[in-house]
Amino acid sequence: MPLTLTRDAGVPLHLQLAEQFRAAVRDGRLQAGHRLPSTRDLALELAVSRSVAQAAYDQLHAEGWIAGRTGSGTYVADVVPLQPSVRQRRKPVPEESEALLTLRPGIPYIATEPDxxxxxxxxxxxxxxxxxxxxxxxxxxxxxxxxxxxxxxxxxxxxxxxxxxxxxxxxxxxxxxxxxxxxxxxxxxxxxxxxxxxxxxxxxxxxxxxxxxxxxxxxxxxxxxxxxxxxxxxxxxxxxxxxxxxxxxxxxxxxxxxxxxxxxxxxxxxxxxxxxxxxxxxxxxxxxxxxxxxxxxxxxxxxxxxxxxxxxxxxxxxxxxxxxxxxxxxxxxxxxxxxxxxxxxGYLDQVVRRGRRLYADRRNYTCSVLAPYGRIIGQDAGLHITLLLPPTTNDRAVAAQARAAGVQVAPLSDYRRSTPGPPGLVIGYATPTDPDLHAALAILVDVLSRAVGNNRR
Ligand SMILES: Cc1ncc(COP(=O)(O)O)c(C=O)c1O
The missing domain is CATH 3.40.640.10 (Type I PLP-dependent aspartate aminotransferase-like (Major domain))
Structure with a gap:
């Protein structure tokens, strides 16, 4: 079995040697029971010191690749090689939602610069x-x-x-x-x-x-x-x-x-x-x-x-x-x-006071823009409002149209399980910047006027 050691490879000689034995067991060139040369012969053959051969065998022995060193010589242990695993590389999926404006509920406004x-x-x-x-x-x-x-x-x-x-x-x-x-x-x-x-x-x-x-x-x-x-x-x-x-x-x-x-x-x-x-x-x-x-x-x-x-x-x-x-x-x-x-x-109190002022303004704006398209509920608190739509509206279809136009919004039907109720949209106003909120609402208004008309309720 040819063994080659490279002195300037940056890997210690005994580790190079051990890896070549492992590779030989893995690919079947060395079989269980195969007798290996003594450390003295191996060292002579490779023109390295005996301690290098000894260290390689010590390593292989500790890992279980070889056995029975004293007296009767050193043998390859009974290691049935594993088939190499086939690693499934997943193609990176482009983050489509990153490009969308969001009106989904649940995330506060987070400034890009820490205060x-x-x-x-x-x-x-x-x-x-x-x-x-x-x-x-x-x-x-x-x-x-x-x-x-x-x-x-x-x-x-x-x-x-x-x-x-x-x-x-x-x-x-x-x-x-x-x-x-x-x-x-x-x-x-x-x-x-x-x-x-x-x-x-x-x-x-x-x-x-x-x-x-x-x-x-x-x-x-x-x-x-x-x-x-x-x-x-x-x-x-x-x-x-x-x-x-x-x-x-x-x-x-x-x-x-x-x-x-x-x-x-x-x-x-x-x-x-x-x-x-x-x-x-x-x-x-x-x-x-x-x-x-x-x-x-x-x-x-x-x-x-x-x-x-x-x-x-x-x-x-x-x-x-x-x-x-x-x-x-x-x-x-x-x-x-x-x-x-x-x-x-006192920072947490300060953040809440600041948030309340910001969100109150955004809530007022959101309600004023969306009022013509349905009945707004839940506007007295929180980071979202719910816009109830006329009973025959398919809210999931409206959300899909909004998405196609560049805005994420949650259909109320997604939150319902067995209790029926009117369709609607759950609209978060906290997450975007002010300009993004304005842009997202303008798109949503466009989608809503096509889907439900302007009811002027
Ligand atoms: C009803 C409700 N409760 C709690 C949370 C927050 O959950 P967590 O504290 O695990 O982030 C959310 C987040 O959107 C929520 O909608």
Whole structure:
């Protein structure tokens, strides 16, 4: 078997030698049981020192390619070569959506340049050494304390640090809760129309989704059956229709949960951004033994931060944290430390105040432009409005026409499951720049005037 060593190849001689033996076994030139030359003979033949041959054999032996070196010589081990895997190279798919203007809901306005508050927070993080071990799986103690104060002040939930668990956002918190607290076969109610990621999370856990209708005020509490083990609800701004669950219905929901023992999972979606009156306190304010509250940074700063919080009874928080201690699945220290700095600095409050001003203007503009084409609902809060279209309209076709004209927008039918209702478009006004919002709405108006006419309602 020819062996060639190159002295200036940048790879040590013993590794070159070992690789040539491996290649010979892989392609069948060396078979199991084949006897190899002694290190002395090999070294002589290749004009290298014996330590080079020895190091090559040591390496091959350690990896299992050769065996039985002492006494009876060195043999090729019984290694059945693997067929090389055929790697499927996927053709890069051009990011078509990048070229489109977006009116999809769910993402706030994110400026291209970071502002001073953001930079201050990260400077603060950069001056600290990382923790000297695993963090507390419930989250940084100082952040839990700061957030307890924050949700008390902003959402009216009287709570202690022991009630807080830091998550990677709403969906992460929901999935964790389902994993730890729900038994196989559990029936989980979700608003219909509602948040599709919540539906997916429940189904992924092998649990049953029960569709609960929604009206202008939000979840129809009277439709809840007593065998449900949890209800996923967006009381501050029903997603996507925008109703605000009134006090009487909130009380009814809490009474129902106390009677049946079901857990109420409150997605506090959009609560920060209300344009008419101050937000109602969170549902969790009424009973933390019955409600698990999910908050997120996704709407205030960016969904890419993957940071949120869960507020629940200390018993539930302890169970979730114990589970996480095993799974290792909790938010990394830097983002937690940055949020702590942002809260202490007042930056988060500042971002919300700034956002509310910006979004209020955009909402007014969006409503004024779209009012002639349908009935606008859910405009008092959040980062989107819903435009209800005449009953015979195919909203998916309208969304497809908008897409073809360069604008992404979500058809309301995509959010509906079994409860029928009028067609519509869910239109987010937060994400684009002002000029892009204007351009996107102009295109949408064009599409709508062809699809539904100008109804001047
Ligand atoms: C109803 C609702 N809840 C919560 C979220 C945010 O989820 P996350 O915190 O996992 O980013 C969204 C995002 O679009 C949403 O639409």
């Amino acid at each position: 001073a508050g953001w930079r201050r927070a990260w400077r603060e993080v950069s001056t600290q050494a990382p923790p000297r071990g695993y963090d507390n799986p419930a989250g940084l103690p100082a952040l839990r304390a700061e957030l307890a104060e924050h949700v008390g002040r902003v959402r009216g939930i009287a709570c202690e640090p022991e009630n807080l668990l830091i998550t990677n956002g709403t969906t992460h918190g929901l999935r964790l809760l389902l994993s730890v607290t729900q038994q196989p076969g559990a029936r989980i109610a979700i608003e219909d129309p509602g948040y599709l990621n919540a539906v997916r999370a429940v189904r992924d856990h092998g649990l049953e989704v029960v569709d609960i209708p929604v009206d202008a005020d939000g979840l129809k509490v009277s439709a809840l059956q007593d065998d449900l083990s949890a209800v996923y609800v967006t009381p501050s701004h029903q997603y996507p229709l925008g109703g605000r669950l009134p006090v009487a219905r909130r009380n009814e929901l809490i009474r129902w949960a106390r009677r049946t023992g079901a857990t109420l999972i409150e997605d506090d979606y959009d609560s920060e951004f209300r344009y008419d009156v101050a937000p109602l306190p969170a549902l969790a304010q009424l009973d933390l033994d019955q409600v698990v509250h999910l908050g997120t940074l996704s709407k205030m700063l960016s969904p890419a931060l993957r940071l949120g919080w869960l507020v629940a009874s200390p018993a539930v928080v302890d169970r979730l944290a114990a589970y996480r201690a095993q799974s290792g699945d909790w938010p990394g220290w830097p983002m937690q430390a940055a949020l702590l700095a942002m809260l202490r600095d």
